Amino acid sequence: MAVFTPGQVSEETGFSLDTLRYYERIGLLGNVGRNAAGQRRFTDGDVGWLNMIRCLRDTGMPIAEMLRFAELVRQGDHTIRDRIELLEAHDDGVEQQIATLRRRQGAIQHKIQYYKDVMAIPQGV
Amino acid sequence: MAVFTPGQVSEETGFSLDTLRYYERIGLLGNVGRNAAGQRRFTDGDVGWLNMIRCLRDTGMPIAEMLRFAELVRQGDHTIRDRIELLEAHDDGVEQQIATLRRRQGAIQHKIQYYKDVMAIPQGV
DNA sequence: CTGGCACCTGGAGTGTGCTCCAGGTCAAGA
DNA sequence: TCTTGACCTGGAGCACACTCCAGGTGCCAG
Numbered sequence: 584m585a586v587f588t589p590g591q592v593s594e595e596t597g598f599s600l601d602t603l604r605y606y607e608r609i610g611l612l613g614n615v616g617r618n619a620a621g622q623r624r625f626t627d628g629d630v631g632w633l634n635m636i637r638c639l640r641d642t643g644m645p646i647a648e649m650l651r652f653a654e655l656v657r658q659g660d661h662t663i664r665d666r667i668e669l670l671e672a673h674d675d676g677v678e679q680q681i682a683t684l685r686r687r688q689g690a691i692q693h694k695i696q697y698y699k700d701v702m703a704i705p706q707g708v
Numbered sequence: 709m710a711v712f713t714p715g716q717v718s719e720e721t722g723f724s725l726d727t728l729r730y731y732e733r734i735g736l737l738g739n740v741g742r743n744a745a746g747q748r749r750f751t752d753g754d755v756g757w758l759n760m761i762r763c764l765r766d767t768g769m770p771i772a773e774m775l776r777f778a779e780l781v782r783q784g785d786h787t788i789r790d791r792i793e794l795l796e797a798h799d800d801g802v803e804q805q806i807a808t809l810r811r812r813q814g815a816i817q818h819k820i821q822y823y824k825d826v827m828a829i830p831q832g833v
Numbered sequence: 834c835t836g837g838c839a840c841c842t843g844g845a846g847t848g849t850g851c852t853c854c855a856g857g858t859c860a861a862g863a
Numbered sequence: 864t865c866t867t868g869a870c871c872t873g874g875a876g877c878a879c880a881c882t883c884c885a886g887g888t889g890c891c892a893g
Contacts, residue, residue, distance in 0.1 A: 588870085589870070590869070590870085599851085599852080600869095601852055602850085602852085604871090605851060620858070620859055620860085620871085621870085621871065622858095622859085622869080622870050637812075638812040638815045638819075639812075641808060641809070641812045642812045645849080645850095646850070660826075663826060666823055667820055667823045667827075670816055673816065674813060674816055674817060674820065677809060677816070680809060681806055681810065683766060684766070684767060684802060684806055684809070687762075687763040687766045687802075688806075690759075690763045691763055691764070691795055691798065691802070692799060694795060695792055695795045695799065698791055698792045698795070701788060702789065702792075713839080714839080715839070715840085724882080725839095726881070726882055730881060745840080745888070746841065747839080747889085770879080771879080771880070834893105835892100836891100837891095837892090838889100838890090838891090839889090839890090840887100840888080841887075841889095842886090842887085842888105843884105843885100843886105844883105844884090844885100845882100845883085845884080845885105846881105846882080846883070847882070848879100848882100849878100849879090849880100850878095851877085852875100852878100853875085853876070853877085854874090854875080855872100855875105856872090857871075858869105858870080858871070858872105859868105859869090859870080859871095860868095860869095860870105861866100861867090861868095863864100863866085863867105
């Protein structure tokens with residue numbers, strides 16, 4: 584079973600060393616193993632969880648809600664229904680985020696076109 | 709020519725009164741008119757600009773960059789080429805944002821499906 | 834003439850999510 | 864043996880974008 588150093592995990596997940604420690608401190612990442620010298624050694628499972636965190640973070644989930652999700656995971660299999668509910672609600676939120684982004688992007692593109700039209704008008708005679 | 713009170717503008721644009729004042733203070737919103745009593749009176753132009761701000765903000769543009777854009781607008785028509793450049797760069801960013809969001813959303817949906825599959829396995833005998 | 838409301842100002846405070854720092858441990862290579 | 868580099872801890876600090884507050888003005892309805 585492979586283990587990873589903090590540096591490797593940082594590299595793989597894109598989280599800084601400080602962020603990894605921060606996530607552990609606040610309980611978003613529980614029970615990271617240590618070697619004899621007290622240094623962290625991450626498992627595949629930890630990395631997988633961090634990749635999940637990455638997805639949730641990048642889609643705008645606040646840390647407080649990720650903590651709720653982490654708590655559900657910690658409580659075991661009987662919370663799977665709740666986890667589905669939480670993720671589906673978040674998925675809907677992401678859908679709306681994208682829709683809003685598209686709408687705003689349309690307005691911005693419209694503005695760009697407006698500027699291009701202004702520039703196309705012959706200046707002077 | 710229509711003018712609007714702070715309350716009306718807040719209502720229309722979704723920015724709080726404090727945010728409107730804040731934007732004016734930092735120079736994102738220049739030269740808002742006043743009535744005899746010193747109260748703000750916004751023009752159609754102001755509201756239009758705020759709607760632009762809304763688009764840029766909602767698509768993740770930091771205030772510092774909106775200030776750069778505002779400065780270009782203030783400098784007059786010879787900066788239109790720069791404005792197009794700025795907005796097109798931002799538009800590309802939005803495109804990438806959406807792409808990332810979609811990728812992450814895919815992973816989340818995958819996780820939801822995994823949970824659903826787990827639940828579908830008959831428990832016990 | 835008295836509320837009550839919308840607004841004003843300058844400045845302080847807040848929430849989120851990290852990020853940095855000082856001072857220390859440990860292991861490996863020159 | 865010495866140095867370098869990755870890592871450790873607890874706690875302070877920071878960037879961003881607001882948000883709140885105290886104390887005050889102006890105007891209109893009752």
